[in-house]
Every structure is written in structure tokens, then in C-alpha cells.
Amino acid sequence: MSTTVIPTMLQAMENKDQVTLQHSSRVQQLINLVIPNLIKNNVISHEEVADLWTSAILHDVGKLFVEDKILDSNEKLNKEDYQYMKTHPQRGYNFIRQFNIPAKILLAIKHHHERWDGNNTGKYPGYPDGLKGKKIPIYARIIKIADTYDAITSYRHYKEAKPLKDALNIIKKGAGTQFDPELSEMFVKSLSNSY
Numbered sequence: 001m002s003t004t005v006i007p008t009m010l011q012a013m014e015n016k017d018q019v020t021l022q023h024s025s026r027v028q029q030l031i032n033l034v035i036p037n038l039i040k041n042n043v044i045s046h047e048e049v050a051d052l053w054t055s056a057i058l059h060d061v062g063k064l065f066v067e068d069k070i071l072d073s074n075e076k077l078n079k080e081d082y083q084y085m086k087t088h089p090q091r092g093y094n095f096i097r098q099f100n101i102p103a104k105i106l107l108a109i110k111h112h113h114e115r116w117d118g119n120n121t122g123k124y125p126g127y128p129d130g131l132k133g134k135k136i137p138i139y140a141r142i143i144k145i146a147d148t149y150d151a152i153t154s155y156r157h158y159k160e161a162k163p164l165k166d167a168l169n170i171i172k173k174g175a176g177t178q179f180d181p182e183l184s185e186m187f188v189k190s191l192s193n194s195y
């Protein structure tokens with residue numbers, strides 16, 4: 001893998017939008033807490049840890065192509081801006097595939113907003129492809145849970161941060177619909193032990 005490109009991308013993300021980079025870094029840290037459990041349950045191998053970390057830190061790289069007025073919005077996005085925001089996984093994938101990066105990382109970036117049940121309509125749809133179950137690449141399924149957990153527990157201009165126990169309950173509740181049920185259980189177990 002071309003390692004020189006990653007610091008350059010992180011620098012570009014930091015220049016564009018520090019909130020996203022801080023979020024990605026927290027997602028990486030959350031995944032770190034679950035990695036021992038993922039390895040113990042043969043979800044990933046030791047050799048895959050570095051690629052999972054890279055996927056976690058780069059998962060929102062497509063936000064480099066989202067206008068600042070949308071990223072920095074102080075309010076909940078309107079319909080049109082939300083639709084645009086939803087293009088960031090595909091944009092990230094299109095951008096990053098020009099570099100020599102393993103397919104597993106590319107697919108994690110593209111599919112980190114898919115839902116386990118494949119539902120691509122409603123308030124929290126899966127996108128961009130409406131993939132279902134194990135058709136969703138494994139790193140993407142892992143990132144989806146950490147991503148949601150961090151979104152719930154973080155402050156945004158338009159919403160308060162919720163307590164950790166609320167986030168754990170949402171992960172439990174979304175097991176089998178939003179999230180891979182087996183991974184959800186591993187997250188809940190690992191994160192409950194960590195706080």
C-alpha cells in the first residue's frame with residue numbers, strides 16, 4: 001500500500017474540516033476497544049488490524065468534496081443538503097481508488113452507511129447501494145456501529161450529546177436492523193467494560 005498518501009489525506013481533511021477528522025479519530029479509538037473481541041471471535045485477524053485502522057480514519061474522506069456550508073451547518077440539514085451529504089461515501093471511494101489502496105479499505109469507505117437489513121428508505125436509510133447483511137463488507141459493518149455510537153455521544157450544533165448508556169441502548173436496539181447483530185453484541189460487551 002502506498003503509505004505516503006495517507007498523511008497527505010489526513011492533512012487535507014484537517015485543513016478542510018477538523019470536526020470530521022476528530023470524529024474519525026474517535027471512531028478509530030472506539031474500534032480499538034473492540035479489536036480484542038473481534039480477534040477472539042475470528043471476525044478479523046491480527047494482520048487486518050492496520051487496514052481496519054486505516055479504514056476507520058479515512059471512512060469520511062468523501063467529505064472533502066462536500067461544501068463547507070453543508071459541513072458547517074448550525075442546523076439540521078434540509079432535504080437537498082442531506083441528499084448531497086449522502087453522496088460522501090461514493091465520492092470518497094471514487095477519489096481514493098486512484099491510489100494504490102487495498103480493496104477492503106476502499107469498500108469500507110464506500111459502504112460504511114449501509115444498514116444490516118438493507119432498508120434504504122425511511123429516517124435512517126442505508127446507502128449508497130442498499131446492501132444487506134453479510135453482503136456489506138466487514139470493515140464497513142464495524143465502522144457503522146462505531147460511527148453511530150460517536151454521533152450519538154457527540155455534541156453537534158443542532159443537538160446535544162447523549163450519555164454513553166443511551167448510545168449503548170441504541171446499538172442494542174438497532175442490532176439486526178441497522179447493525180450486524182453479532183458485531184453489536186461485541187461492541188456492547190467491549191464498550192460496557194471500558195467505561
Ligand SMILES: [Fe+2]
Binds near residue numbers: 059060088112113
Ligand atoms: Fe460517513
